[in-house]
Amino acid sequence: MSLDYATAKKTLSCPLYAADFDPQNNGFLLVGGGGGEGRSGVGNKITLLHAFKKQELSEVIEIDLSRDEDSVTSLAYAQSTDLWATAFAGINSSTKEQKEGNNQHLRSFLLDYPPKRKTGAGEGDAAQGEKPPEYAGKPKALGRVSYFTPTTTAKPETFQRVLRLSKKRKDNGPRMGAVATGLAPEGEIVMFAADTNSPSSNDIRGRINLGEKEEAADLDLAPIVEDDDASNFLFAYCTDYDVYTATRNFNYNRSEKCETQCIHSNPHPDVFAGSKARPKFRSLRFLTPFLLILQNFPNGKGAELLLMQTSGTILLRKRLHKKIKSGTALTVCSLPFTTPAPKSEPRVQHAIAVAGADTSITIITLDTPPSAPYPPAGKDLKFKQQELIKNSHPTSITSLAFSCHIPPTTPWVSTPAQYLKLASTSIANTVVVHTFPLFPYPPPPKTPHEDTKPASGYLLAPPPHRRETATETLFSLMMACLAIALSAFALQAFSEIRGVSPEVLGAKGWLSGSWHDALVSPNIYGSASPQEVFDNFVSRGGMRKAPVMAASSVSTVLQGSGSSVSSAAAGEASGGLKGGLRELVRSRDRGNDTADEGNDGNAIVVHHTSFDEKEDNNNNDSPTPSKGELSAALHPEELIQQRHKGARKWEDLASHEKEVWKRRLEEAGQWAVEEGETVLKGVFFSGLAGAVGAAVHAEL
Template sequence: MAPLIPSAKATLSYPLYAVDFDPLDSTRLIAGGGGGAGRTGVGNKITLLDASNPNELQELRDIELSKDEDNVTSLAVGVDQDGSPLVFAGVNSSPADVEKGKNLHFRIFRTDASATAKGKAVAKKATADEIAEISRSTLFAGTEKELYQRITRLSKPFQGQPQLGAVATGLSKAAEIVLFDTTSTSSPKPRGAVQSNKEAVDVDFIQTGKDEYLFAYCDEHDIYMKKISSVTDAEEPECVYMTPATRGPDRPTTPKFRAMRFLTKDFIIMLTNIANNSGVVLQIFRTPPSGKGQCRLSQSLRLPARITKATGLAVSNLTPPASPTSQQGYTQFVIAVAGHDISISLFKVDLQVEGTASLVSKIKAFRTFRNVHPLQITGLAFSNFTPPIHPVTAQTPPQHLKLASVGVSNTVVVHTLPLFPVPLSVKRGQSKTPRYVVALPSSAAVFGMGILVSIIGIALAAIIIQGILEIRGGVPVYLNARDHLPVVLQERLGRPYEFPEGYKPVPSPTGTEDAVSKVNVHPTGINHHIGVPLDSESDSAIPLPEFFEQLQLQQQASGDNVVLLREGEGEDAGVETHVHDEEKHGKHDAKTWDELPKEQKEGWKKRLSDAGHWAEEMGESVLKGVLFSELAGVVGDAVRG
């Protein structure tokens, strides 16, 4: 059984377009969006939420931006040199300022009052948990009116190490990617720019050493990479992968990249939409060692057919290296994909490391959340998970990974995924610090459970079939099903295959009364349907329902005459059959079982039961189709009553 994954939901007052966790505190979530510039009545805001409760989200603070300016289009949360959280966001200036060529699209906000703003910031004295803007600037060289900051990305923070950031344009004819340092909050220090005639779909970083990074970005069909250091900032990115497809002037039918993330410096994962909304594929590529060369496909998984298009990607490393220079060991990556059907699909990938060689496992799905938001999902983000540094004991608190998502429906949802330490019995992949994975049974366990369920199902089916065949008398008795099932149920199942010892075929009668007397009776005296013995004192009593079978045979042998039941002569005479010739004796007054009044039915039941022809558990169905004469004694009792 899959573990319970709690979720918390909050509805804000504005549509949301970006979300990220505080990298130092997974309980603090920042979301941004708004209604844009104009008189829509919907404000532009950045909101800080408390996600510490797995079942409830609480709004702590928000900052309302100018309604004359654009909404928040992207954001990322980093830390400054003092360890205080900073929010880097894309917010276009007012249309009037943009018209003049002045677009201060790059904004920095502080969410913690413990540290003071440095440099020439737009100072606002903040109280605890207040969000305050500390700077705004321009990073893009272009001045197009439609240009906006579509992507804001930061490298993973390491203690004592500066983060590298990147912003990318949207709706620009001359696409730009600008890299910057986060050490200065007043005026970010540029680390180079990439100009392209194709808009970047996504960008990402991974830090490989002190002040050394591996940077990658992709357009719809190609992947580019470059190393960033003090001596390589000016180098142009190199194309390391081209989607194989036609490159003519016609409309391309090739798959399109939607998002990308580094897993390690050796592997990068791509989210790809197949042309014409035909599906979604996750691909893991092995990157060239030096950042120059060609990527090679390592793993690929096509998502279920119901997901025709993906809108977002998030990845979390559950055992990240302690420092940029540390080697990545065994770990598990959790991958979240937002679908156009407002679902979120979760996958996991295991990384195996032996010496300097590393290998990724197959991409495996393990959970899907349906209808997460009422409308399209616009942002996904995992919390920053750091495993405990001490061995796991009974006092170690449960570990969780949080997944946040936002949508244009003003909603923010946080799912809390339980994590479990890798057992010590697993020899490979152990480390000095505990390693955690998502709660997912192994493939061997799933396969074994499937085999067990199949065996149980086959065994139950075999028992049922054996029981039915035993009741019908078609196989030797092993289960004694006749002793455990009610007689009525046995009658419904029937036993047409059993023939008692000494059974003889019933001859086809041709006469009337003489032929009726020749009707064969089973010599064993055992009713082959119910197993009720004959009356011990009189062989004339044929057990039920064979008694009524004989009536039917007599009816067939009597031709046009009518065979009916009537009471015998004398007090203990029981019942007897009578062949009524209507030409000699006139029309009979017998009635079917349904036509008999209640008193007559009860009287006939008693006489048939006393004669050994009927039992209460046999029901009345065997009495239907038989003609009964009137019981004189019952009529007299009714008249006197």
């Protein structure tokens, strides 16, 4: 399937490493990056973009950061309203401060939003002719804090590699956040309370030490749905080769140790394997109650998605396109239903986006049941690739972010079009936003007489059962047409080989001599070609004039006609030589010559007189053998085809033709089996097939 989408692209003044959509106002996009500490000409910045229009991005505000500090490596919205928002960012302090053991890597900012756009504009586009609103307020730095354990290495390189916040709950329950180190001597993950505008050390809710030179490639958090007090969170993270989970309470006691459990590890290769490299985990996201993991194969041999239970059981695997050597980023968005789905359609759709090292973006959907019990062993679960967006950026993609989708509750008649946005950034200073239209589900009523019900939800792709039905129907029609075409082709080819159809395909030349003799049938129309027979059939209105001959005549011709064999009309070639076939053969063989050279160039011709020939001869008042008689005569070889068109030597006859002639000669007493076929070599035979064909045609 191919998705329809609109694309908006903008180039900023610095490389970009992080992006996040405002969960309450999906038209505002926050991106951050920079050249790093001490890079002249390229500053460190956070930029707020106006992304309401489907094909245009505009800057609302640009926050210039200190060039003595590191670039922005991670971003996340903490809180937001229609008027303002707070955001967290990962920014390292200067090298000097880091050497002193003070790296305030987690920052918070307050952003004043411009006035809302005019009403009446759809979610995917602004009102016609409307200009982007001008920004009137100023951003404000709210605070900074250090959660990581200070290091005293000579060359500090630790930075905040990952920042993740749990989704905001509808009941305004607590939110948990987590940060993870990068390039640290000993990896570390810190969990903190995220329902604040200015995080502090008092907000820490847990700490996990990973060990020497071990890092968390990615992490994610999700509230435990079954929790009555809404204070327990499920935490998951992955290193290069292992996946861990932990449960943490928001009201954490600092004396409690955070216990983690390894639920899955990539196994080591076989001892005899040529390469000892193992696949590496790159990204991880919760698709409650599952885990979605992106892993890369060693040596750039591709990437795949894993759908895993929190117990560590892998339910599904999805290999990405073969041209994608590795995956660089992953993001997901669940499309919730405001009302329960019908029992016949128990689906909730998750939109998945994966960035490849080849600057492509793969869009995939996964339909899961809306509530427990979940299907065992991945039954009815399937990844479905919807789109492959190629060359979305000039160079490597650094981050992906889906906008949050909150479905409307109004009836279909007043529900505006709905959209899902996907933002991506790159180190080439570019940010791209793809806008995908969503499909209502269940679909709106087709007639105005039907009751209008509130929308249950929206899907990125149409319901699978409808799409599969249409696909199967089209496939069945194509297979039926193909079968009919092949059958017609085979029938035409067989008819041409048998000689009962005009040549169109030239099938007679496809077979070797032995196969041709086995399949070809006698020409039941005498010397007439199949095309001539067909033309005759059409010219006579579809009915061929057949001679008046009863069915019993066919038997007479085939079985009782050969009792008198004569050598009529041979005088003009041999001085009136008459007699049966035996006499002519003996006369020929007395010259010890079986190739007729001893008979002065004259050849023996055995002719079966057909019904039509008898009529012609009667009209000419010339003596002819009676109907169905065999005649043997000598003719000069150069005149044989003139007087007996289609005559062929014994050696050129097909096997079934030889059998017919032997039976006729034996019945006429002019040949016996013990004499062998050698005596018939060099003898021409003519007319038998024509007589048989005429009789059969008359019967039909």
